[in-house]
Amino acid sequence: MFTPDAADNYERWFQTVQGRFALEQEKKLIQRLIAGWPRRRQSLLEIGCGTGIFLEMFWESGFDVYGIDSSKSMLRKARERLGQKADLHLGRGECLPFETNEFDFAVMITLLEFCRDPGQVLNEAGRVARKGLLICFLNKNSLYHFNRKLLRLWYGEDGLLIRARWYSYWEVKKLVNETLGPKKTYTRSVLPGTGIMWQNRLFMKCLNKKLWPPIMGAFTGMRVDLIDRDPLTTPLPARVKSEAKA
Numbered sequence: 231m232f233t234p235d236a237a238d239n240y241e242r243w244f245q246t247v248q249g250r251f252a253l254e255q256e257k258k259l260i261q262r263l264i265a266g267w268p269r270r271r272q273s274l275l276e277i278g279c280g281t282g283i284f285l286e287m288f289w290e291s292g293f294d295v296y297g298i299d300s301s302k303s304m305l306r307k308a309r310e311r312l313g314q315k316a317d318l319h320l321g322r323g324e325c326l327p328f329e330t331n332e333f334d335f336a337v338m339i340t341l342l343e344f345c346r347d348p349g350q351v352l353n354e355a356g357r358v359a360r361k362g363l364l365i366c367f368l369n370k371n372s373l374y375h376f377n378r379k380l381l382r383l384w385y386g387e388d389g390l391l392i393r394a395r396w397y398s399y400w401e402v403k404k405l406v407n408e409t410l411g412p413k414k415t416y417t418r419s420v421l422p423g424t425g426i427m428w429q430n431r432l433f434m435k436c437l438n439k440k441l442w443p444p445i446m447g448a449f450t451g452m453r454v455d456l457i458d459r460d461p462l463t464t465p466l467p468a469r470v471k472s473e474a475k476a
Contacts, residue, residue: 236301236303236304237280237281237301237303237304237306237307238303240280240281240304241281241307244283247429248428248429251428251429251430251438252421252428252449253283255420255421255428255438255439255449256366256420256421256449257284257287258420258439259366259418259419259420259441259449259451260284260287260339260364260366260451261287261291262418262441263364263416263418263451263452263453264291264335264362264364264453267335267361267362268334269291269292269293270292271294272292272293272294272334272335272361273293273294273295273296273332273333273334273335274288274293274294274295274296274333274334274335274336274337275295275296275297275298275328275332275333275335275336275337275358275359276288276295276296276297276298276336276337276338276339277298277323277326277336277337277338277341277351277354277355278298278299278300278323278338278339278340278341278344279297279298279299279304279305279308279316279318280299280301280304280307280308280339281304281307281308281311282297282307282308282309282311282312282316282318283311284337284339285297285308285312285316286311286312286315288337289312289315289316293335295312295315295316295317296316296317296318296319296333297316297317297318297319298318298319298320298321298323298326298327299318299320299321300320300321300322300323302320305318305320323338323341323345323350323351323354323355324345324346324347324350324351324354325354326354326355326357326358328358329358330357330358331357331358331359331360332358333358333359333360334359334360334361334362335359335361335362335363335364336355336356336358336359336363336364337363337364337365337366338351338352338355338363338364338365338366339364339366340366340367340368340394340449342365342367342395342397342402342405343367343368343394343395343396343397344394344395348395348405349405349408349409352365352405352406352409352410353409353410356409356410356456359456360456360457361455361456361457362453362454362455362456362457363453363454363456364451364452364453364454365402365406365451365452365454366449366450366451366452367396367397367402367449367450367452368394368396368397368448368449368450369396369397369398369399369419369444369445369446369447369448369449369450370396370397370398371398371399371445372419372421372422372445372446372447372448373422373423373424373448374421374423374424374448375396375448377424398445399417399444399445399450399452402450402452403415403417403452406452406454410454410456413454413455413456414454414455415452415453415454415455416452416453417444417450417451417452417453418441418442418443418444418447418450418451419441419442419443419444419445419446419447419448419449419450419451420438420440420441420442420447420448420449421438421447421448421449422437422438422442422446422447422448423437423438
């Protein structure tokens with residue numbers, strides 16, 4: 231599905247005004263979802279790390295980061311971005327070349343949409359991670375997805391996102407339960423509305439900078455707790471400030 235030009239196109243998208251705005255909201259959602267995860271000396275694997283845009287964010291957050299992707303061109307970009315900060319591997323999510331429980335956490339960001347066997351990918355993620363997973367996916371019940379389907383119908387628009395398999399919240403929740411068993415999850419979304427609404431104008435900015443229920447936004451994140459413990463309820467930055475005052 232990924233052509234040699236996919237890495238360049240991926241990077242160019244996030245350099246557009248719309249792409250930069252979307253990336254900012256997606257990062258905020260991810261940081262909120264994993265606020266309770268410890269960082270120091272914690273290993274994190276991103277499966278389908280692409281060009282390393284999100285992996286760099288995890289490194290900046292304090293994790294020891296690892297990445298794997300099936301695209302050589304994507305990994306080339308990731309190595310240019312991260313250098314020695316990350317341990318990067320070429321491989322597929324359906325058969326990860328890692329030991330059971332080798333990592334503390336594993337994340338998949340818009341990966342299941344492009345997998346031949348998403349259940350096997352999720353099963354492998356649950357095998358190599360011992361504390362928690364983060365699954366971010368494109369919401370097929372969003373207004374953004376509906377609008378893209380109309381554009382394809384009217385104008386014959388094609389592209390990677392059109393060919394991807396979009397998911398609903400209930401489909402991902404069912405996939406988690408069937409693959410990993412009943413687990414505690416926490417899910418929110420960002421970027422409601424169509425792409426033209428993803429901008430910094432006052433009303434649009436307020437609309438898009440909120441976290442919404444999982445069915446509302448185009449980009450949905452689900453944290454899956456693999457161990458039976460209550461995550462921290464205070465986001466990391468707030469804890470750091472309170473500890474500094476003490």
